[in-house]
Amino acid sequence: QVQLVESGGGLVQPGGSLRLSCAASASSGSTILINHMKWYRQALGKQREYIARITRFADINYSDSIPNRFTISLDSAKNTAYLQIDTLTPEDTAVYYCNANIWERTTGSKDYWGQGTQVSVSS
Numbered sequence: 001q002v003q004l005v006e007s008g009g010g011l012v013q014p015g016g017s018l019r020l021s022c023a024a025s026a027s028s029g030s031t032i033l034i035n036h037m038k039w040y041r042q043a044l045g046k047q048r049e050y051i052a053r054i055t056r057f058a059d060i061n062y063s064d065s066i067p068n069r070f071t072i073s074l075d076s077a078k079n080t081a082y083l084q085i086d087t088l089t090p091e092d093t094a095v096y097y098c099n100a101n102i103w104e105r106t107t108g109s110k111d112y113w114g115q116g117t118q119v120s121v122s123s
Contacts, residue, residue: 001027002112006098009117012088016121020083022098022114033103037074037081041094041119048097054081088121095119 008020020039026032039051052062052072060072071084081100085092098114 002032002102002104002107002110003027004098004100004112004114006096006114006117009096009119011120011122013123014089014121016088017084017086018088018119020085020096020098020117020119022081022083022100024079024100024102024112026104028106030105032079034074034076034079034081035101035103035109037072037098037100039070039072039081039083040097040099041092042097042116043094046094049094051083051096085119088119090121092119093121 003025005023008018012018034056036053036055038053040048042048050063051066054060054072054074056076069086073082095116095118097116100112101109103109
């Protein structure tokens, strides 16, 4: 069973920065291969919004609606993706979710979601 665990969310003042992490692992300890990882966010009362994707070849795509204050990265050795968010505004308040397509020996390639991490921006 592959798991995604997000971390790094919290309460931050406007203008601050956060780095969110999404760590992938197999509960059995078996080897996994990340094909790609994505970040989404969902504000209260709104639909889930796509932010960015990064592949294991470091091919990156950002949503056109996302400002350039967001930076996605991937540490393949740690099976961990990051989302750096700078100059936070109250409009960035949302639950941030990680989604990944991961290969594992017994399951093949499948999509997985993390549990989400809350980001709240307020003075």
